Amino acid sequence: MTDESKDTKDEKKPEPGTGHLKHSFLVGELVYLRSVEKDDAEYGASWRQGMIPRSVSATASWIEDDLKEEDDLHLVIVRKSDDRPVGSLKRSTWRHNAWIAGTIDPLFGEQGQHWLAEAYIMMLQWSVDEHHRIIAHIEEVPDSQQIVLEKLQAMGARVSSTFREAHRTATGFEDWHMVTYLNKDWVGTLGDPYAVEKPRSGTGEPRPVIAPVTVEGDLPPNAVRVGPRVYLRPLQKADAVDLVEWARRETEPFWSSGRSVMTQTSLERWFEKLGKKEPQTWVRFAVCLRENDEFIGAVGVDGIDYKHRRAESESEFHHVGYRSKGYGTEAKHLLFDYAFNTLGLHSLQSWVMYTNTRSAAALRKQGYRDVGIEPWLVQGKGGYDNFGTYELLADEWRAMPRASVEDAGDLAG
Ligand SMILES: CC(C)(COP(=O)(O)OP(=O)(O)OC[C@H]1O[C@@H](n2cnc3c(N)ncnc32)[C@H](O)[C@@H]1OP(=O)(O)O)[C@@H](O)C(=O)NCCC(=O)NCCS
Structure with a gap:
């Protein structure tokens, strides 16, 4: 590359902190959401979901080759002040439901929770209020993300289930909350689902455990x-x-x-x-x-x-x-x-x-x-x-x- 062409390329790079100006929606106070771009590979450790971190080149080829085959929608959470990717949201659909899984780079500490909460809120409002979907679920909010929980509840979403100790931490387990956002117009039409009493049958009483037995003689075929x-x-x-x-x-x-x-x-x-x-x-x-x-x-x-x-x-x-x-x-x-x-x-x-x-x-x-x-x-x-x-x-x-x-x-x- 000649010096001249390199300079022209550098000049084309937008001023950091101006990326959101090209968007009219999915823009919040602190972050904005956009589709995944090639250069995001450089920040894969911050935004790519999954337990195993990948190299920049592995993420680049995933963006290039695999992402287009995915049915789920992947959006990067970008910090407004400098256009740096800091997390991501993945939206999958099943029947009429939208399921949203989010991640934010934990190395940013507590401020990350504010970014993630804002990203979730934009995604819920877009998926439900704007697209007229009847319901969207945030798959997983661990109990330690109290800021996220409070902000989601303040915008009208609700903790629908709390599973105790279903989320592993460095020192043990914490609770896992599922958060649900209902379309208000559909609540008007169908009524509040939380007000419907859960029908019950049976005694409701736990009974003693019927434990495995030791077998005398031969075992049943292929028994576990x-x-x-x-x-x-x-x-x-x-x-x-x-x-x-x-x-x-x-x-x-x-x-x-x-x-x-x-x-x-x-x-x-x-x-x-x-x-x-x-x-x-x-x-x-x-x-x-x-x-x-x-x-x-x-x-x-x-x-x-x-x-x-x-x-x-x-x-x-x-x-x-x-x-x-x-x-x-x-x-x-x-x-x-x-x-x-x-x-x-x-x-x-x-x-x-x-x-x-x-x-x-x-x-x-x-x-x-x-x-x-x-x-x-x-x-x-x-x-x-x-x-x-x-x-x-x-x-x-x-x-x-x-x-x-x-x-x-x-x-x-
Ligand atoms: C669900 C299933 C695995 C439960 O196993 P099971 O051997 O039938 O269950 P049990 O007999 O141990 O217990 C049934 C409980 O329901 C109650 N019950 C029995 N028949 C019932 C009926 N027709 N309607 C409502 N409750 C009934 C019983 O009173 C008992 O509760 P209690 O002992 O506290 O009073 C089995 O019924 C099944 O395969 N059903 C069809 C498939 C299914 O529903 N799968 C689960 C999808 S979430």
Whole structure:
């Protein structure tokens, strides 16, 4: 490059602190939001999301090659005073929901919280008030970000769920808040979802843990945990046949957004895909009867977060005749033993549709606590349905009384 052409290029560089003047929206008092640009690679350590920091060249090629393939919207949080990238927001969508994940460089200390709060607020107002979306969620606000929480609440967003100790810190665990922003016009039309009472069934009482048993003689095939009546084993290809058959015979549309049609090949592909992800973030087991090895349901931990040592638990008994008989609860305790004692998780979270009172009752029976609601997550009758949120901490589960093997059958049912 000649000196002359270099000078011309330098001259073209905008004066630091003037970048926001080219924007008419997503500009706040301290920061502004804009799409990712090539030169942002230089500041990747400040704004790129994820636990592993990347080199400038790796971020540059991610911006160049991979970012355009992403469905999610990535915006850089830029400091207004000098146009330096200091963090980022990622917005993903699922059905009518927008989910926003934010990061701010922790090396900037407390001032970073003011920048992040301003960025979240602009994103919520833009996504909901301007785009007329009905709801947006901030995925994760750790308890130590009190400034962010206060500012979000002051603009009309609300902490919808608080999961205790679900966020790992340098010295232990802190609470994780989910923050939700509702479209005010839709609240006017549909009413306030927080005012809808959570329907309940069952006793609401936790029961003693049905712990794994020691097996005399041979083990059931490929068993990972064995209880008094059921055992867990990894899912296998042949299980897809049963799932397809029982999906056709489903009689209860209330526990999901209606019934599903399943196909054998897509299920087989899905089982295979779960095991291939590195690191694996969804571990799902078949639940089988000890008396005849019949495959009656599945339980698993999904969204495993190895940093925060948490996951979402899930269960699904495809065989209708084996629901409401305590098999789900017995299988879940075997799963907890695996999740807490083998994977080393610290907490489990669960989301259940309001209409699925049995699943919520089963969670309470297993020791989970109610920790909030996630409003309007899915379409419902003439509107949208809320989900209840639940959590179980490893230490609390360990402290629960254990059922004797003789009592386990009675307690389960
Ligand atoms: C959710 C599921 C795994 C629970 O396992 P389960 O073996 O049926 O649960 P349990 O029998 O141990 O406990 C059921 C609880 O609900 C109550 N219950 C039973 N049948 C019910 C019904 N039809 N409606 C409402 N509550 C019911 C029971 O009284 C019990 O609570 P209690 O003992 O405190 O009184 C199982 O029912 C299932 O697979 N359902 C379909 C799929 C599903 O809903 N998955 C979860 C999605 S979030």
